[in-house]
Amino acid sequence: MSSSPIPALIPNIVLMGHVNAGKSTLLNALIGQEVAITSPIAGTTTDTVHKRMEIIGVGAVNLLDTAGLGDTTSLGVQRLQKTLQSINQAHLLLYVLDASCWYLHRPLKQSALPADATRRIMVFTHIDQLTVDQRVALQQNFPDALLMDYQDPQSIDALLRRIAHRLQREEKLLLDGIALPHRHIVHVIPIDSEAPKGRLIMPQMQLLREALDRHLRSTVVQVEELQTLLDHDPTIDLIITDSQAFAQVSAINQQRYPLTSYSILQANQKGDLAFFLQGVQALATLPPQSNILMMESCTHNVNHEDIGRVKIPKLLQKQFPHITFHFDFVMGAHMPDNLQQYDAIIHCGSCMLPAKTMHHRMDQARRQQVPMLNYGLFLAYAMGILEEATAVYRSAPLI
Template sequence: ENLTDASKYVIKKIFPNGIFISTKDRETILHLKEHILKEIQKEQEEPKLISDIIPYNGKIIMVVPIDSEAPKGRLILPQVQLLRECLDSGIKSYVVRDTELKSALEDISDIDLVITDSQAFKNVEKIVENKAKLTSFSIIFARQKGDLKDLVIGVKKLSKLNHGDKILISETCTHNTSHEDIGRVKIPKLIKNYCGKELEFEFKSGKDFPEDLSKYAMIIHCGGCMINRKLMQSRIDEAKALRIPITNYGLVIAEVNGILDKAIQIFR
């Protein structure tokens, strides 16, 4: 209360986001509370999935293969979240199986982006060719949940792995696994075939993320649709601090199929 305007000016120069309040002035306290609430809401808001790069009235095709891993009678969370954002943003979205993708591309002109389940990347890329830009649900979530550039740098470590290296495969959701499970079966098989090395894989699911990462040569994370950006970015930062490459499922599948550059082109 006793601060002069000159003193307030100096303090504001040092702390530009500072707010002056007085215990005797209820209005200033209410103003502080409103400011805190706004900052909390900002923290809770996550970046857009694609509506920051696909314009209003833009067109996308979502490729959703129906295989043994697809939940009966429903879509998985990343597909639902992306579909909802498209509806909110006025983006026209078309949902097809990979078996109907070829005819869909013939029916619909001027497609801005084709988004596929990562497991169908290779087949979908052959169908799309140069008709539209292509990426995957996993890569879209990698970009929303953390620094995509760090994860792209991390995936390049695949070609430099050595015999006996231990790889952490981290998945944030828990589910029953099968002989076609992407994290525990398909990703390790793809990596072994790509590297030609004998590697050791360790699997973590849910919130079970190791405290000690130093024993791993590489970390491969799921898309992270079940956790917030703050937690995902903290895992990326932790790996970077230890100089351990970290990447995600979609980027690994794109890299081993030789289509990584095409899969991230839309984000450049």
């Protein structure tokens, strides 16, 4: 059990369901240890329990056992908020249902289930309380559901295989939609005062791993080495830079090779690039008093060069000196319900968020007609290189 932040490269599998549906027993069975307290008393899991495990074919995953739904006490209502936050961060939901309750007392309507069927697996527990005929009827009613029989070791194996299958096809990749005829990409990774000590940041690691998976050649340089590389290697398909070095890299590149940023790759991978580009265009029509919502998907400390708190607000003000800006900053899993109070939303690259959550956020913005864009697109726009930084997608029917 841990209350530390959960790295997003590791998928979150959230166990959800009504109180006493058997979520904690399922968690214990999955990891083969007694980490979650189980009891027949409703509401035994009062806070989200985190546990890490390795699944063959996937690697490490975070299992999150949430407090049960349907607890109507005042504490239960607060716990529900935490459960909903966990669901919001889920790459995959295990929707746990008590088969005996469903079959005998509480017919379950399909419409009550979480909508996106590719992101949930229904698991019926307490199967031993059903007759054979009832089991058959249950499986006929819910052909995609797994009936969990703890006496049968193959039950857990079947669930682990189903989880692996769902997670393997879970998200678009960073380089999807980009032609790479020479199979050679250049990663520009500045090691500056904001770079974490002794490691790379999430999108840099993700891209390196994806390049290896795709058997691409990767050349990794800092800005200082880029000129020499570009002068001597004609096989480069794409340069990917940290957004903050965009202007320098663009000046060195002189439009010789396609150039983009980690954040723009993420806009395509997790978001909707065309929608974000409309968000960039909408900046030109901001009112004289503009409220801007700055959103970051994880919590971190802030320094004097912070991109979201300092650099982007300054650049926005410089770009539109006649406008008086007011900024609200939101970090983590929360998104304000009322977005109409804002004239634009500028979101981080969202490396810590599942694509599903980003899509939910974009849907909220669309519904309330609030323009939305991300940091990388804004920085490219502010530096006057938006066209160059998105050209790599122009041959594809994205924008």
